[in-house]
Amino acid sequence: MRGASAESVATLTEALEATVDAGADATRLADDLLGVAAILRREAGLRRIATDVSIAPAAKSDLVRQVFGSQLAPASLDLVAQAAGRRWAGSRDLGDALEKLGVIAVVRGADDAGQADALEDELFGFSRLVSQNPELRDALSDPARSAEDKRTLLHGLLEGRVTAATMRLAEQSVAGFHRTVAVALEEYQKVAAQHRNRLVATVRVARELPAADEQRLQGALARQYGKPVHLNVVVDPRVVGGMSVEIGDDVIDGTVSSRLDEARRRLAG
Structure with a gap:
């Protein structure tokens, strides 16, 4: 992301960190932010309104509060409303930004639990497994297979072998928002390293x-x-x-x- 979108992501990342520092549940934040990102990617009309520069920021924030108010934790709703009130260079950038914030929340939760090193190792190991097994890679990227089917496959492979944070990001990687599962996993590894300043x-x-x-x-x-x-x-x-x-x-x-x-x-x- 560049320009206004990059500035918005930087501001929202600081807000996310402050929210977790204040006691918000990072795991709940992650689930909420990733869920809203998925909805915005599916609902083009909502996405366009939430990123329309001709609409006042307060009005867009109020809109998302009305749409998501009963579904999100208060801390999550505040972040989503703040995101809707920011400027974005493109309509898709809002959903991408919320996914990145969700990934950061997953990493932050793992870090607070002393499992951030394990998360990075496991993401790398899973990405290697995917890249070295064409049949698995095709199965996880097949648009004809349902998301539930892919999650079932993932749980069969990883359940009991990885942390909850790794499982959550593995599930996110097969949601179809990135070109391939491998690309998604590479992006998540970068986010984890950047968040930990490594x-x-x-x-x-x-x-x-x-x-x-x-x-x-x-x-x-x-x-x-x-x-x-x-x-x-x-x-x-x-x-x-x-x-x-x-x-x-x-x-x-x-x-x-x-x-x-x-x-x-x-x-x-």
Whole structure:
């Protein structure tokens, strides 16, 4: 999002944080915000009115209070009303913003419960599972399958293996609001990292890293980039030895396989 929409998201994110700090239930906030986002995406007329710049902000806020008043927790209703009163660059941006706020609320709830690291690890693990299994990816993205069918499939895969926060975002990823499930999961991982003011590094190695080596690498990257770093470790036998680290747009490739490839290119040249 850019322009007015980006400014609105920043303001609403601060309001969400203040609301949770004041004692609001982050899980209820997440469910309410994600639910309203879904309704706005389905109801084009309501979406257009709620983002119409020719209508006074107070009138739009009053409208959403009338529409959603009996369905939402008071704290959630205040946030949705505030969102309707903000300026948006495009009519779809309001629903997208409320989904992002809902995801932030999920992350905040996990953080308060001491499960934010687990959430990031589990989201990454689930995204890998989806990307590596074409049949699963197709089943979760199939528009002919009902949302309930997809949720049942998800629960069969993940129930008892992930935190409630991860399950909630996994369910959201199959709602059909993103191009693919993989795209949705990638977006949620970015939101989680941004909310926690961290960078995410994907580390590819030939075998599992010992915990001590993982901590040293994490510390070295944090010192280099000036921010805490969360590691997503991928075990890939093709690496042979060494490791490859991707962090943001940077790629640090110290793998044996890359050195062998470079040697072959030089010999061929």
